[in-house]
Amino acid sequence: MTTFHFAPIQGHTDASYRHFHKEFYGNSPQITYYTPFIRLEHDEVRQRDSKDLTSSLNSGMTLVPQIIFRDEQELNALIGILKRTGCKEINLNMGCPFPLQTGHGRGAATISSPIMGQAVAEAVSNNPDITFSLKMRLGLNDPDEWKILLPFLNDVSLKDITVHPRIARQQYTGDLHLNQFSELIGESVNPVVFNGDIRTPGDIDRILSEFPKISGIMIGRGLLARPSLIEEWTSGHELAPSERKERMLEFHRSLLSHYNETLCGESQIISKIKPFWEYAEDEIGRKAWKAIRKAGNIAKYHSAVAMIK
Ligand SMILES: Cc1cc2nc3c(=O)[nH]c(=O)nc-3n(C[C@H](O)[C@H](O)[C@H](O)COP(=O)(O)O)c2cc1C
Known part of the structure; x- marks a missing residue:
């Protein structure tokens, strides 16, 4: 096996x-x-x-x-x-x-x-x-x-x-x-x-x-x-791209809420969570991926993640 x-x-x-x-x-x-x-x-x-x-x-x-x-x-x-x-x-x-x-x-x-x-x-x-x-x-x-x-x-x-x-x-x-x-x-x-x-x-x-x-x-x-x-x-069952994104967003939500509970301050949280998407450009699309990379604060980060459809 x-x-x-x-x-x-x-x-x-x-x-x-x-x-x-x-x-x-x-x-x-x-x-x-x-x-x-x-x-x-x-x-x-x-x-x-x-x-x-x-x-x-x-x-x-x-x-x-x-x-x-x-x-x-x-x-x-x-x-x-x-x-x-x-x-x-x-x-x-x-x-x-x-x-x-x-x-x-x-x-x-x-x-x-x-x-x-x-x-x-x-x-x-x-x-x-x-x-x-x-x-x-x-x-x-x-x-x-x-x-x-x-x-x-x-x-x-x-x-x-x-x-x-x-x-x-x-x-x-x-x-x-x-x-x-x-x-x-x-x-x-x-x-x-x-x-x-x-x-x-x-x-x-x-x-x-x-x-x-x-x-x-x-x-x-x-x-x-x-x-x-x-x-x-x-x-033996490939997920559709939309299902994969939905699941990944759920995973992301849990990780982010864990960081919110355990880390101190916006800049620490943002620098820990952004790498989550680093290799996912093909999965989430270039537009959202670039917006996430550019996001300088949590509000902009949330707007960028919301672009993942
Ligand atoms: C940013 C980065 C950090 C890595 N850190 C480690 C590490 O700490 N230990 C290790 O054995 N390999 C490390 N690797 C190598 C990976 O474990 C893996 O061998 C490599 O990415 C090739 O596999 P992949 O094509 O499936 O990514 C790292 C790779 C990258 C890109």
């Missing part, structure tokens, strides 16, 4: 978003949610990230914390901190393409490092009480870099390896390297999850028929744009 995963997206998939997504769309089938990456700052996890991970909004969902690290020390320190908070499962980020992270040796910069490959394999072996999964790209600069990392990963047991088949230099656009992805599936001992550019139920079908050996599908921007996507595929 195909497993489904909601990709972590900084600035979007925080505890509140995950909670209301789960409430509105997440029941059938089970979706695994991930925290955006957690990293060390002055030897500690940022308070914001701790709050997100331990929020009561996470209850009742499958949530996996994700960590990003540049060396063995950071990796082991983060695993230790998460273990002390009671985590049983950890996702290792070896794919982040943000120059701020790769420039410091984290994320996709770890793929071509045998030292990091070894460190990850040792961390997995040394923590048998934790289930590990991993998220990676094919490489930082070259789509064959994964060949350096994979032998280390093949030595240990991982729940799965999610692969976004781009190199970090491409960021989030450009062609997917599907030949290399196919080669990676053939060489991985651990289950492989596909991640990249899935926007419609038809895209899910296409990937499953092209890569029948994958164990699951992870979706990021496509789910932010169309939160019902997995539900639609699973039920």
Whole structure:
């Protein structure tokens, strides 16, 4: 059975978003949610990230914390901190393409490092009480870099390896390297999850028929744009665009009223809620989408959302 995963997206998939997504769309089938990456700052996890991970909004969902690290020390320190908070499962980020992270040796910069490959394999072996999964790209600069990392990963047991088949230099656009992805599936001992550019139920079908050996599908921007996507595929019933918008507006209303209750001041609320629509231009239409982007206060924001018909 195909497993489904909601990709972590900084600035979007925080505890509140995950909670209301789960409430509105997440029941059938089970979706695994991930925290955006957690990293060390002055030897500690940022308070914001701790709050997100331990929020009561996470209850009742499958949530996996994700960590990003540049060396063995950071990796082991983060695993230790998460273990002390009671985590049983950890996702290792070896794919982040943000120059701020790769420039410091984290994320996709770890793929071509045998030292990091070894460190990850040792961390997995040394923590048998934790289930590990991993998220990676094919490489930082070259789509064959994964060949350096994979032998280390093949030595240990991982729940799965999610692969976004781009190199970090491409960021989030450009062609997917599907030949290399196919080669990676053939060489991985651990289950492989596909991640990249899935926007419609038809895209899910296409990937499953092209890569029948994958164990699951992870979706990021496509789910932010169309939160019902997995539900639609699973039920075998595509919703009409008007139904999708109606459902999305209900989801939005709940999230906004939660922000109204928990955040302080108009500018904080508006800066938290606007990203809700960032990837939904095709779903809600260019006019409403642009008006939402431009809205400088709550009154204008409400008028812009009212343009979604
Ligand atoms: C703004 C932004 C923030 C992201 N933050 C994270 C993150 O914290 N951890 C991570 O593993 N991936 C992160 N990603 C990558 C996504 O999880 C996903 O791999 C990528 O968007 C490709 O999948 P998609 O085409 O389904 O969106 C981020 C992507 C974007 C666009």
